[in-house]
Amino acid sequence: MTNELRPLIAGNWKMNGLNTSIVEFEAMLAGASKVSAKADLMVCPPATLIAAFASEAKKATGTLSIGGQDCHPKPSGAHTGDISAEMLADAGATAVIVGHSERRTDHGESDATVRQKAEAAWRAGLTAIVCIGETQAQRDGGQTLAICGAQLEGSLPAGCRADNLVVAYEPVWAIGTGRTPTVENVKEVHDFIRSVLIDRFNIEGAGIRLLYGGSVKPSNAAELMAVTNVNGALVGGASLKASDFLAIAAGCP
Numbered sequence: 001m002t003n004e005l006r007p008l009i010a011g012n013w014k015m016n017g018l019n020t021s022i023v024e025f026e027a028m029l030a031g032a033s034k035v036s037a038k039a040d041l042m043v044c045p046p047a048t049l050i051a052a053f054a055s056e057a058k059k060a061t062g063t064l065s066i067g068g069q070d071c072h073p074k075p076s077g078a079h080t081g082d083i084s085a086e087m088l089a090d091a092g093a094t095a096v097i098v099g100h101s102e103r104r105t106d107h108g109e110s111d112a113t114v115r116q117k118a119e120a121a122w123r124a125g126l127t128a129i130v131c132i133g134e135t136q137a138q139r140d141g142g143q144t145l146a147i148c149g150a151q152l153e154g155s156l157p158a159g160c161r162a163d164n165l166v167v168a169y170e171p172v173w174a175i176g177t178g179r180t181p182t183v184e185n186v187k188e189v190h191d192f193i194r195s196v197l198i199d200r201f202n203i204e205g206a207g208i209r210l211l212y213g214g215s216v217k218p219s220n221a222a223e224l225m226a227v228t229n230v231n232g233a234l235v236g237g238a239s240l241k242a243s244d245f246l247a248i249a250a251g252c253p
Contacts, residue, residue: 005209007039007225007252008166008232010129011239012069012097012213017045025053027242029060035249036063039232043239044069044097047083054092067095067129070103073116075123085117085124095127097234099155101172111154119157122164129166129234130155131213132193136173144171145192152196160197162207167193168234174214176236183227186212190229218244221251 025043032041044067045053054066072082088096098121099114118128132151134144148169156165169189174180181189190210197205212224213234224230232252238244 005207005231007249008042008209008211009039009235009245009249009252010042010044010067010095010097010166010168010211010232011235011245012100013043013045013049013240014069014102014236015046016240017049019049019052021045021049022052022056024240024242025049025056026060028245029056029064031242031246032060032064035246035252038252039249041065041245041249042067042095043245044095047088047091050088050093051091057092065094066092067097068093068126069097069100071096071098071117071120071124071126073113073120075120085120085126089124089126093126095129095166096121097129097131097168099131099151101131101133101170101175105172111151114155115157118155118165122157122159127164127166129168129211131168131170131234133170133172133175133214139171139173144189148189148193149196152193156200160201160208161204162209166209166211167197168211168213169193170213170234176215178215180215180220180224183223186224186230187227190227194229216248218247218251221248222253225252 041064068088071085075086098117103109121128134147138147209231211232211234216233216235217238
């Protein structure tokens, strides 16, 4: 499987966005129809904006889905400050990012925790976007494929399918730094991920979309999206502006 899968361009807004950000989101909705032939679009705003964004998306003619940025493994309970996958779905989300390196680092999330969160996403009817990626020290040490393989093994539950899982490869050293791996680096890792998925999940592994993330912007999107087994992008800072986000989608083959 190469790039025959329909691309997904997902924007991770991280801890950015207030009620006034609805204006930028509306601009994304307005432009979505122009790029809908090329890719599926998703925006993952902070939890405070999910319901409002989902409501606006329902009223729009352009197709743009909403995702969350994290979820708790349990559906409810005494977990102050946490949000369950069921709550995200109730607010209008259709997917949730789990295992982002910032969660793994800032909150000490293990592969086992990420796997539990992916299972929670499925329980609530959401697609799990599972993130993996190596640090600069790990890349320098020649451990990239070993690290990514271990994260895939520990973070992905049994039963992964093309309709319930997206895998995002985000080299930690490229997130928000302006640095990106070479095309050859990206191809090597994405081809490796694809082989791991096929080995473990057979035909379903061939249909799971693989996103690249890490300083994706309009100027490098087309080159990255043309790489074998890159089926879209998980976009950080560039997803905060409608013009940049839509330009990245326009760069899909």
